[in-house]
Amino acid sequence: MAGESLDHLTPKNILEKGISNIPFQRQVEGLALDFSVSDNFILKEEWKEPYSKRGVLNFKVIKEKVKTVIENYMIKAKSPETQVGNMSGGNQQKVVIAREVERQHELLIACHPTHGLDIGAIEFIHHKIMEERKKQKGILLVSTELEELISLSDRILVMHQGEIMGEVEGNIASIPEIGTMMLGTKAIHE
Secondary structure (H helix, E strand, C coil): CCCCCCCCCCHHHHHHCCEEEECCCHHHHHCCCCCEHHHHHCCCCCCCCCCEECCEECHHHHHHHHHHHHHHCCCCCCCCCCEHHHCCHHHHHHHHHHHHHHCCCCEEEEECCCCCCCHHHHHHHHHHHHHHHHCCCEEEEECCCHHHHHHHCCEEEEEECCEEEEEEEHHHCCHHHHHHHHCCCCCCCC
16 A cells, blocks of 8 residues: 555554455455444444543443444444344445444445445445545445446456456446456457
């Protein structure tokens, strides 16, 4: 990141470098399903102020922040103490999105952020990604949804078997051009 290799860093150190991550498998890698919305929201920052001071959690601050997040992200949860495992996939994903977007970050890695979601949740998540773009945050979007890539990306790098086949501008890319590169043909203009 910014010319620095991060491969020697611990996950905590990588978080501290300002990288947020929306993983592909929200129920396996993104959430602790037996935990509440509050617990999942502070999962990567439970040791930091304002959520904690000298190792003691500030439950009042956490509850107020999560109430605001539930409202702002339109998460269908009765309270901050709602168990995430009892929520729909779209609302679970909104918890992950909220946590990763609300953290201090410079780079947001979003791996298939709308996979398996309904149209309302997809539109909401696309809107949040575009808000991050307007804030000049770096976004690495990994997706097999070509329309999603074209509509959200400034540029698209197409890979086949681990090799970059070409790069196209997001707003003018064509699905046939991308599809050809996905099948292993290098871009002509490369």
